Amino acid sequence: SREGGGDGATGAAASPGITDTTVRLGISTPLSGSTAGPGTCTVAGVKAYFGAKNAAGGVAFGDGKTRTVEIEALDDGYDPQRAKANYDSLKDDVFAMTAGLGTPTNRAWREAAIADEVPQVLVMTGDPLFSDTQESPWQLGFVPIYQNEGEAFGKLLVASGAPHKVAILSQNDDYGAGYVEGFKSAVEGAANIEIVDELTYEATDTSVDAQITQLSASGADVIFNAMSLVPLVVSALQKAQQLNWLPSWFLPSNTSSPGAVVEPGGGAAFPGIYSVSFAKAPASPAFAGDEDVQTYLAALKEHGDYPDAPAFPHCQWSWMVGATLEQAFTTMTEPTRDDFMRALRSIENFEAPLMLPGTAVTTTESGQPAVPTVVVQKYNGKGYDTVESLG
Amino acid sequence: MAAELAVQDVSLRFGGIEVLQEVSFTVEPGQIFGLVGPNGAGKTSLFNCISGHYRPTAGTVRIDGTPVQGARPATLARHGLARTFQHPALQLQETVLENVLLGAHTQLPGGPLAWSVRTRRTRRAEERFRGEALALLERNGLAWAAHLPADELSHGLHKGVELCRALLMKPRLLLLDEPAAGLPHTEVENLIATVRRLRAEDDITVVIVEHHMGLIAALTDRVVVLDHGRKLMEGTAAQAQSDPRVIEAYIGKDAADDVA
Amino acid sequence: MAGARMTTAALSDRQRSWLRRAGPLLLVVVLVVVPLVFPESVNETIARIGVFAVAVLGLNVVMGYAGQVSLGQIFFLGLGAYVTAYGVSNDWNIVVVFVLACLIPAFVGLLVALAAARLGGLAIAMVTVALPIVGVPLAKRLSEFTGGSQGLSARFGDAPEWSGLYDDQWRLYLVLAIGGAVFLLTRNLVRGKYGRVLGIVKKNENVASSVGISPYRYKVLAFTLASLIGGVSGFLYMLVIQYTSPETMSFGHSIQLLAAMVIGGAASIVGSVLGGAYYVLVPQLTNLVDPSLTALLQGAVLLVVLFVLPGGLASLARPLGRGRRSRARHDPAPLITPSATTKSGSAADTPETERQGHP
């Protein structure tokens, strides 16, 4: 950047994208292509959250001013190059970049953001790099790093004490790898856990039947299934039933939606479908009455231009991103990016709306994203219930 | 110096079809040689066997004694063999001049690098051959068309352009496949003159496939008559035209009477 | 009429030679000034256009000029980018890195071509499709070189002190210099000898071989050149984007490159630039209009442009040239009546005047 140091350094002078009455946030996320579904959610949630706030007059900042929040969301089609382009076009007129989905698309402009001292915060990737304060001073991940999710389930499995044969099927990228890594670290050396077979698939595959067939032959009673593609998860569940192989099934947080995945997959047939989560699932009857969920769904329709029931958890997540940002704003005493980062990094045990009991936003520990913890849940035929133990 | 062409027991088959069967003949250096015969007799196929576009199933083709059957057409072209096609194949979008200049390919010096930095040498060569190409077109009465896209020329004129393209290759052996087809009488006479001049000026061997017996008679030193892939007879044009088998199979009894 | 034809010809000749001298000069001046006058974001956009203009140019060499359908061009961009990223992050000398970023893709391209060029038409297309499609998982597998699916970042080409330029200006100069050189060389190549060769190999291999051109050899040559140019674009990609990952070379982008080539104008140098601009600007445009309608808008734009200009954007310039050319006319010696020629004379002039109306 031509500013070199970026005018954040000069203290009181306001950073770009913020005035006394408004603050602009930028998002670069896939709104077209194969990841458009979740991508759209990452925008809808934040938009809905601040839409509602703005309607109520705006957000009260720590410097005593009340500002309305504008969201500038651009489509990068999951193409790193376009993500960088979006960043370049936004960096000078937004205060901070946030909520964008995807590892490569966020990595593409990470270094530039550091050089320009532009916040790239609460992004939707479990890539640990974004939560490493040394490496990434201007970044902060939001969702639990993939490892945490895998680990949580691994721990649960170990805790069950009973012997388990585990088959692993994971997506061949950092996403799948992260989950598996976390899971393995948890079951490391546990006597009762044996990993009998481990396969991968490509995000571009049209079917994983062969993998399921091969795994079913392994005689595993648990499958650790780190997949990010709804259709494939559905067909995997179906295929296993056809082969009438019925293991306990682990699904990641982003492909465990009751409505979109488990029901069409006929999940009821399995002894247990487990997932990890930190957000209330609107579809689950458990939360039907929950007024968090009510306000959320209402706002999503009204301000997030997202009429249908949210099909991906990313909608809930980005809603929480909104809340977390607000939390930071309220403790911000200067309209500068530096002060914003300071404020953002000093949130502790903030129970954002829609958060499940036992989870909270904590930004103070390095190496961890804003949401460090998840709880393991089990499918109950309609939605999920948090569980402490297997079975 | 003109090439000698020796075709020996050449046979060619496609699946079940016997296209050529043990055809043999020799064309002396500097001769103008005629190849005639009914449709589907195998004349063009024989050309293809000589120019390397087809690989004879049996037999040998020798140019100046060296066997060339199965050699790639491009290789033969680089060794001085040029041909025209029965169905003129031009770059219709390109100008006539560009089409003719293709004939200069093997004589243009320099590799991709030289041409992408446009060394003096390459520019000079390009200029020189442009000149030669234009001269050739002039000679064949096509100078006026040099800068027209080929598709704006009428069908009959494509033959002429192809001839120029072949001549720019400065061949030692030239194969012409029905050069007179589609030309009106006057143009045929010009063509005859051109080929004669060719033989007189640059020393070259020419083999012509043609159904225009007038042209064959006027030009050729010897002819071979093919029928159903076999050699029916060999001799002078006059002998051929008077040979009953040839009249029977090819020329037709009362062909003469038609000519009013 | 002969006279008339000559004067028009002479005229257009003079114009041409004038352009030939002034044109390039003007272009150079513009290229030198541009980076200095525009704001950072514009410079970055122009640089990005440069990157993909080069990529499209490569595709044009193999497909536009030589007629070999290649759906794999993006792979060579990706390869070049990876080589660059790897070299830079192991801080090798940048010149060495550049050379390798050209040669390695060229070599891979050569190997692929040696095999693919044996096949005809669509088969080649399918073999080239394989490149990005296999390339992505391959890049993930070779994670020690490629950083796996997390990709590689490499920042280089910052403005040196003495230049007194901002980084974006310096980088843009680099892009313009390297890209410009590639364009100039390619332009020269596709005129004259090799232009004719590629043209005939595209249209009619039998004729090509009959004039001493081995179609196979030149297909391989074209493909190798395309890969080399692809490698250069990869180097520039790294210079400008500073990050690459398997997604960089995903099949979809290869298809978009193809679209960009045709939109710009196949077998056209200017077209390659326009294609690069299309590739970069249309997504930005659709983002301005409505980020959630990218695909819809892109599709619409592509269809509209091609519907109006089937020859691509470059054809905007062409028809003028064609229309103006006065039509030479064959005047055979009068066969029947001497008057025939005079008639034909007037006959040829009438369309002449007509043409002034609608060039």
Add this chain to the structure above:
Amino acid sequence: MATFIQLIVDGLSTGSVYAAIALALVLVHQATGLINFAQGGMAVLAAYSAWWLLSRGVPLVLAISASVLLSFAFGAVVERWLMRRFERGDPDTAVVVTIGLLTLITGVCGWLFTYNNQQFPSLFSLDAVTFLGVSVSQRSIGTTVVIVVVMLLLQALFAGTKLGLALRAVAINPQSAAFSGLPVERLLMVGWGLAAALGAIAGALVAPQLTLTPGMLDNALVYALAAVILGGLSSPIGVVVAAWMIGVLENLAAVYVPLIGYDLKVAVPFILIFVVLVVRPQGLFGRKTVVRV
């Protein structure tokens, strides 16, 4: 052993998905001489229209039939108002136009129906049929059967019927076709219409398995193309066989060839293409086209 056979069966049912699109590609190519990248997109659009009808309470079979008819019309319209302009010109341009069409259709679907996955009910139940340790869903069987039927119909169309002959003639040489009084423009529309209708069937067959999204067939398309080239552009039977080969060999390679594995199994069809086409340029079952000198 059971696994081995199971893998083959799985491969066949995956192959059938590719075959479905491949057949439509063949139809268009025979009738217009070009490769239609939008084929998958048009199938998706058809599937969505069926899905929409379903959501309005129309019974499945009716909805699909309706979508088939709609697609026929759509295909014809696309030919008449879009492709017509490019049929005579440079084939590359025409292909890119179909790419643009694909993008547009994807965009429209995403806009109208969002990018979320929609469940599409299947004509056939998911229950597995099991014999000698191998289980296969009735859905896969049904899909395969339908595809075989369509394949035979196409084969018959091109081999025997006057319409098939006319379609091919127009694709090969429009001008001479016109000279013989063939209604060139109408035939082109019919060709596209038929292909689109066929695509609609394909869409309805595979949508339940892939779940309906705007990009549902993007990945399948590449395999379909591979099948078309491998099988021989002119032979419906050829492409179906090729599609099955690809599906099966892909699985076997992934499982039994460590070097390839699941991540690089996608290379299999292309290796196959290369090996086969070096020997048989016209593809497995393709009719050899002679280029005379």
Add this chain to the structure above:
Amino acid sequence: MTLLELEDVTASYGPVQVLDGVSLSVPENGAVGILGANGAGKTTTLRAISATVRTGGRIVFDGEDIRGRRPDKVAALGIAHVPEGRGTFGDLTVRENLRVGAYLRKDRKGIESDIEYCLDLFPNLQDRIRSNASALSGGEQQMLAVGRAIMSKPRLLLLDEASLGLAPTTAKAVYDAIRRLRIESGIAMVVVEQNANLAFTVVDSATVLETGRSVLTGTSAELRGMDEIRRAYLGG
């Protein structure tokens, strides 16, 4: 009465006008020849009739002006055009080519018998009945093109250098056949032919084109009598 009437027809390719005023009249069952140098406009004239080039003027067939109709509509009126050069369907077999020619006909039996007719008119085709047209020799393709036109049982036949690339015997056979067709089925025809001797065996009148306009028209007898014609076209 006249079947086809051209009244100073003009034609142009893009901006390039190549016919300026060609007039021509073909009576029912009549045969008219067109002579002219290369590039005179013979092919274009036929194209003008079969509507494959942009035209002006009047083109009246069987009483109605057909100018500007679509080629296939014109063909449907019973006008069969044997184009210059390769007019065949390369990837179709010889038999399929002939069947395409008969596309507009409904009488199955008639079609089959006519196919047989073509095949013994052109024995070469008989031998190659199963092979792709693209494999045929130049002359054989020419035969096939003529055959296809005959298959459509036209009222008006447009022959563009039908003898191009045909061996003398074959060329003669073709023209004999055409003459017979005229007599037996009363087909009218426009004959473009460089081999004027051959042309004059069927046509009763002819017009000479030069640079896009008719400069001379007359009966065969008259024309054959003229020295210029002899010199230019008959080589007498």
